[in-house]
Amino acid sequence: MYDWTTHTHTHLGGHCSHGCVYCYVQAMGERFPEVKAKYSGPPCVLQGELTVKYGKGRTIFVEHMADLFANGVADDMIGVILDHCREFPENTFVFQSKNPARMARFIGLMPPSVILGTTIETNRPTPAVSSAPNPLDRYEALQTIRAQLKNTTAKIFVTVEALSKPRSRMKFPGFPGDGREPRGRSRS
Numbered sequence: 001m002y003d004w005t006t007h008t009h010t011h012l013g014g015h016c017s018h019g020c021v022y023c024y025v026q027a028m029g030e031r032f033p034e035v036k037a038k039y040s041g042p043p044c045v046l047q048g049e050l051t052v053k054y055g056k057g058r059t060i061f062v063e064h065m066a067d068l069f070a071n072g073v074a075d076d077m078i079g080v081i082l083d084h085c086r087e088f089p090e091n092t093f094v095f096q097s098k099n100p101a102r103m104a105r106f107i108g109l110m111p112p113s114v115i116l117g118t119t120i121e122t123n124r125p126t127p128a129v130s131s132a133p134n135p136l137d138r139y140e141a142l143q144t145i146r147a148q149l150k151n152t153t154a155k156i157f158v159t160v161e162a163l164s165k166p167r168s169r170m171k172f173p174g175f176p177g178d179g180r181e182p183r184g185r186s187r188s
C-alpha cells in the first residue's frame with residue numbers, strides 16, 4: 001500500500017485479465033489458498049463488500065488486488081463499485097489502472113475527490129510481461145486524463161515497476177539488466 005493512503009478495499013474478485021507476470025496477487029495466491037480462491041475465475045463483484053461503510057476523511061485505494069478497468073471487467077461491475085464509492089464523498093479514492101484509456105470513460109461516475117494513476121514497467125512494448133496496453137499508451141492516456149481534469153482537485157500519478165530489480169531478472173528475458181538481451185536490440 002502506498003504510504004500516502006490510509007485504507008485499501010477491494011470489491012472485485014476473480015482473475016485479472018492483464019496477467020502481469022510480476023503480479024503480487026498471483027504470488028500471494030501461491031502461498032495462501034484463500035487468496036487463490038478469491039482471485040481465480042471470471043471477474044465478479046463481491047456483493048458483501050458493497051455494504052462496507054467508508055466513513056470520512058480517508059484516502060482509500062480501491063481494488064488494490066485487481067484492476068477495476070481491465071477489459072475483463074464488465075461495465076456494470078465498474079458502475080456498482082463506483083456507485084458505492086460515491087456514497088461516501090467525504091473521502092479521497094485512489095484508482096490505479098494499467099488501462100487508463102478505459103478508466104477515462106468512467107470519470108463522470110467517480111466520487112468528487114480522486115487520485116488516478118497507472119503503472120509502467122518500461123518505455124517498450126511489454127507483451128511478454130503483461131496483457132495490459134503498452135506502457136507508453138498507458139502514460140499517454142493518463143496525460144489525456146490529466147488535461148481533462150486540470151481544473152479539478154484530482155491528482156494524477158505514475159508508478160514505475162522496474163523490470164531490472166533482482167526478482168525480475170529471472171522473469172523478464174530481453175529486458176535491461178537481465179544479461180540476456182536479444183541480439184540487435186538497442187539498450188537506449
Ligand code: SF4
Nearest residue numbers: 016018019020023066
Ligand atoms: S494489473 Fe495488477 S492485479 Fe492485474 S495482473 Fe497486473 S499486477 Fe496483477
